Amino acid sequence: MSNTSVQSTVDAYVAAWNHNDAAARRDAVRSAFADGGHYRDPVMAAAGHDAIAAMLGAVQEKFPGFVLRRTSPVDHHGGGLRFAWTLGPAEGPPAVEGVDFCCIAEDGRLASVVGFIDRM
Amino acid sequence: MSNTSVQSTVDAYVAAWNHNDAAARRDAVRSAFADGGHYRDPVMAAAGHDAIAAMLGAVQEKFPGFVLRRTSPVDHHGGGLRFAWTLGPAEGPPAVEGVDFCCIAEDGRLASVVGFIDRM
Secondary structure (H helix, E strand, O other), rough: OOHHHHHHHHHHHHHHHHHHHHHHHHHHHHHHEEEEEEEOOOEEEEEEEHHHHHHHHHHHOOOOOEOOOOOOOOOOEEEEEEEEEEEEEEOOOEEEEEEEEEEEEOOOOEEEEEEEEEEO | OOOHHHHHHHHHHHHHHOOOOHHHHHHHHHEEEEEEEEEEEOOOEEHHHHHHHHHHHHHHHOOOOEEEEEOOOOOOOOOOEEEEEEEEOOOOOEEEEEEEEEOOOOOOEEEEEEEEEEEE
């Protein structure tokens, strides 16, 4: 898996969190996740494009204006990658900080994302 | 998955790194990894009990006396867990620091370990 392809997959994943438009969010989810891809963190989980897009839409509804920011390089080897992130208002300190560990599918999209919380 | 069971699985994994005796190492690998479990980090990879035990034995041969220490709590939710570790001589500063991200199999043992390096 090339650095470029891994990077663009993670960029699409971050964009999926941040789109306010449902159609754009769904497109980003499809770019980021392989068919049947799944997401899990300590508070929520979803599998498949539609469920993941709905989950992220619910986060946007509950916390309007929250922005996910990648705060580390994408560290990847083999079929795995990790990166650190913050989630919170566009201005001011983040509400949550954590790390995502992801497995990359054959097609270069995400097979799975498992999020861990470092600070909340 | 109970905390106790996750903890004992990770304890067996750490013990597998540290045994100098091949038979004890292999027993620990079997306690830690599910059948067909696999390991990958930026410099080595192995799949299955025999290959993982051989890989860890090769590390012990190359770096006699190196000790793997878990340096964070085991953070787990769903079927995933992470913990930080150091690897190095029993005394003095570690040679390597990193984080392992693991997926837990149905039987409570490790389906996969993906190691990332924070400092080398």
